[in-house]
Amino acid sequence: EVQLVESGGGLVQPGGSLKLSCAASGFTFSTFSVSWVRQAPGKGLEWVSAITVTGITYYADSVKGRVTISKDISKNMVYLEMNSLRVEDTAVYYCAKHLTPHWEIDTFDIWGQGTMVTVSS
Amino acid sequence: DIQMTQSPSTLSASVGDRVTITCRASQSIGSWLAWYQQKPGKAPQLLIYKASSLQSGVPSRFSGSGSETEFTLTISSLQPDDFATYYCQKYSSYSWTFGQGTKVETK
Numbered sequence: 238e239v240q241l242v243e244s245g246g247g248l249v250q251p252g253g254s255l256k257l258s259c260a261a262s263g264f265t266f267s268t269f270s271v272s273w274v275r276q277a278p279g280k281g282l283e284w285v286s287a288i289t290v291t292g293i294t295y296y297a298d299s300v301k302g303r304v305t306i307s308k309d310i311s312k313n314m315v316y317l318e319m320n321s322l323r324v325e326d327t328a329v330y331y332c333a334k335h336l337t338p339h340w341e342i343d344t345f346d347i348w349g350q351g352t353m354v355t356v357s358s
Numbered sequence: 359d360i361q362m363t364q365s366p367s368t369l370s371a372s373v374g375d376r377v378t379i380t381c382r383a384s385q386s387i388g389s390w391l392a393w394y395q396q397k398p399g400k401a402p403q404l405l406i407y408k409a410s411s412l413q414s415g416v417p418s419r420f421s422g423s424g425s426e427t428e429f430t431l432t433i434s435s436l437q438p439d440d441f442a443t444y445y446c447q448k449y450s451s452y453s454w455t456f457g458q459g460t461k462v463e464t465k
Contacts, residue, residue, distance in 0.1 A: 272454065282394075282402065282445055284454035295452055298359075331401055344392035344449050346413065348401035 239263035239347050241332050246352030253322050257352060259315040259332030264347075266313040270335040272345060273306065273317045275328035275354075285330070286317060289341045300326075322356045329353050360385045362448055364457035370465040377433040379460045381446035386426040390450040393422055393431045396459075397442045405444075406431065436462070 245257040259271065272287040286306040287295045294306050305318045315332055330352050333345035361384040371377050381391065389409040394402035404413045406422035409429055419434040433440055441464060446457040 274454075281459045282396075282447075282456040284456065287454070297453075336404070336407060342390075342449055342452060344404060344407045344447060344454075345402075346404050346407075348403075351401060 239334070241334060241347055241349035243330065243332050243349040243352040246330065246354045248355045248357065249322055250358050251322060251324055251356055253356070254318070254320045255322065255354060257317040257319070257330055257332075257354070259317075259349060261313045261315065261334070264334070265338070267310050268338040270341055270343065271308070271315045272333050272335065273315075274331045274333055274345070274348075275326075276331070276351075277325075277328040280328075283328075287335075288315060290339055291341075293341065319354070322354075324356050327354060327356045359453070360387060360448060360451070360455060362446055362455050362457040364444075364446055364460050366460060367458065368461045368463060370463055371436050372465045373436055373438055375436045375465075377436050377440075377462060379431045379444055379446075379462075381424075381429045381431070381457050383427045383429075383448055387448045387450050389425050390448055391422070391424070391429045392447045392449065393420075394445045394447065395440075395442045396445065402445065433462075 240262045242260045270289045273285040288306045303321045308315045334347040335343040336346040363382045391409045393406040396402040410422045443459045443461045
């Protein structure tokens with residue numbers, strides 16, 4: 238079964254840091270790009286970051302300079318390291334697998350269950 | 359940046375109704391448009407990709423059309439399981455942008 242499982246969310250103070258993890262299974266991880274998407278409570282979906290098969294990274298303007306996406310192919314893991322967190326970063330964070338192997342720019346066919354990040358003092 | 363605008367924001371409908379949701383892009387995006395369904399507390403599910411391609415396992419009552427700047431999602435006969443929020447998403451030019459969502463609720 239193709240599956241993504243996020244972890245690492247929690248409560249953090251403004252200005253703090255957090256590292257989210259996404260464990261992939263059931264597919265050839267090395268051939269698909271992966272993105273992170275977030276959803277603030279009661280709000281819509283916002284794409285955050287993507288990492289391609291070749292390791293090229295992309296970021297939304299709202300997080301650029303504060304967030305780093307990375308992956309470990311040997312462990313089938315994708316990470317999202319977030320620094321200088323703000324109250325407005327509070328959201329459920331989903332990792333999502335891109336649809337087509339080897340495509341950099343694509344939509345998402347498999348999503349994890351999400352992990353909640355709360356930024357509050 | 360390309361903006362995606364959905365209409366309506368909320369749609370009231372009954373089981374069996376034909377439902378249409380519109381998504382407009384502020385610039386041409388070709389056919390790089392997807393549609394998702396999301397239920398409360400759940401992750402989004404891909405319905406349509408490349409504007410009109412039905413994702414595997416999605417019922418055929420869902421269909422997508424359009425290109426360039428105007429797109430539609432149609433549910434031919436609304437079923438009880440279809441009451442949810444729907445999002446369009448553009449994927450092009452090294453960025454991904456969602457519409458604000460359309461909630462389909464019971465009339």
